[in-house]
Amino acid sequence: MTSPQLPPNAYTNAPQQHPNLILGSLQLLFWLVFRPSAWRNHLERIDPALDSDSSLIILLRQGRWRNLSLWRLFIQAYFILPILIPIFVDLQGAPSSASDHAGFLYNLAREMEKSAKKQGVTLPSLAREVLKSDPFTYFSEWLDKVEQALEQNTALLALDEFEVLDNALVKGRFDEQDVLGMLRHLIQHRPRFKVLLAGSHTIEEYQRWASYLINVQVVHISYLKEAEARQLIERPVKDFTLRYEPNAVERVLQLTRCHPFLVQLLCAEIIVLKNEQDPSIRRLATLADVEAAIPEALQSGGFFFADIQNNQVDATGQAILRSIAAQGEGAIVSRQTLLQQFPDADITFKLLLQRELIEEVDDGYGFQVELIRRWFV
Incomplete structure (x- = not known):
């Protein structure tokens, strides 16, 4: 906090970078892909004169060697850049809202192109009209050109909110075999791409995904130490x-x-x-x-809690959470009591445990996180 009158809110800025060069490099990669605001704040902290919208590649091309912190940044860039070029696509946006396969693949390609441009990498364009006759064939040919543009680099294709794409599959806007088959083929047969699926649900909850992505590695992100x-x-x-x-x-x-x-x-x-x-x-x-x-x-933080309430649990799950929440902070409600209220909710209890919303204590259940309990009171 630099001002005695109005200290800046450090919790909404980039946290302090890890002193280890390798771990700090991974931290930079995470910011570039998932927290662009943290990346911008990190640049501003190093040097206010830097363009906060610059990517690592653009900064390197500018050759701006101002201070020790910039030297450290450039050293870390050389750890990251030969390995991965992060390409971020939010599936909650245009791709999953398209009305057909051509629209989905066009929007996906466009978002990939825009994200890569922010990293200083120019990908070939894909015209929407080309996709109309045979969308997946022409999209595959476009990926061939993308691999050529990547040269010796590897693209980390981060697809956020994959659950939204699943909703589109359920509604029948896209064909499951075509879309998920394309994704599986991309993972298995295009070594220039590494695919990262991010969401609040697990692959196991979506059986259609599990059958196509049998060779993926699940990384569970939970509480801090x-x-x-x-x-x-x-x-x-x-x-x-x-x-x-x-x-x-x-x-x-x-x-x-x-x-x-x-x-x-x-x-x-x-x-x-x-x-x-x-x-x-x-x-x-x-x-x-x-x-x-x-x-x-x-x-x-209402959006965070509302997502739990509306998107991660069903009506029975909400009722169970409200029932436990009403007992007060730290309360453990016996399994027998809850089963009397909700006799056919075994699957729901398993889901609530899997989501880390409740935990099993002795022969009962209680909330894992008190702030989440407060939301359901």
């Missing part, structure tokens, strides 16, 4: 001057269970709260501050 969460709370950036009382840190950990998004969400609201307080108490977060920030966190 406690030491990592403490660092995120107390030292999200270098020279962070807000201090937390020990019981305030413990309370943040209790409320979030070290969930990375929820830690940042709650701490961001604590910062907002502190900015409204008298300067004499602004730089020390107390237990009372943490408690006061909870309602604001539930409101500002």
Whole structure:
């Protein structure tokens, strides 16, 4: 926090980069693919004169050797660039909203082209009219040209929100065998591409996907370790001057269970709260501050909680969660009691456990994360 009047909200900026060159390089790759705002904030922290929309390749071509931090960035770039060129496609956008295969493949190619351009890589264009007669054949031929444009590089094709594409398959807009067969062929037979599917659901929940993607590796992203969460709370950036009382840190950990998004969400609201307080108490977060920030966190993070409620559980799951939530913080409801209320919900209980919304304690169930419980009260 650089200003005594209005400290910037460090929890919404890029976190401090890992000091290890290799791990820091992987961190950069993650920011480039999934958190472009963190990449921009990282560049601004290195040198405010840098164009925050620049990619690694563009920065290297500019040859801007300003300071030690830039030297470090360029060294890390050489770890990343010969390996992967990240190409990000949000399937919640145009690709999955298309009305037919030609529209889907055209939008997919266009998003790939736009994403690659941000990395300083020019991919060939694909005309929509070409796809109308035989969309998958012409898309495959376009991929041949893309591989030529990649030269010796490999593209990391990151497809986010794959569940949205599944909804389009269920509605019958796209043919399952054609679309998923194309994806499987891409994974198996195009070594210049590495495919990353990201979503809040598991492949096992989508049987049609599981049968096509039998050779994929599932990476489960869960909670931070406690030491990592403490660092995120107390030292999200270098020279962070807000201090937390020990019981305030413990309370943040209790409320979030070290969930990375929820830690940042709650701490961001604590910062907002502190900015409204008298300067004499602004730089020390107390237990009372943490408690006061909870309602604001539930409101500002509403999209996160609403996604759990509306997209990750069905009506029975919602009823189970509300029933457990009503018992209060830390409550464990016996399995027998819940089965009396929901006698045919064995599959739902398994899903709630798989989603890490509840956990089994002795012979009962309770919420894993207190902030999520608060949402369902």
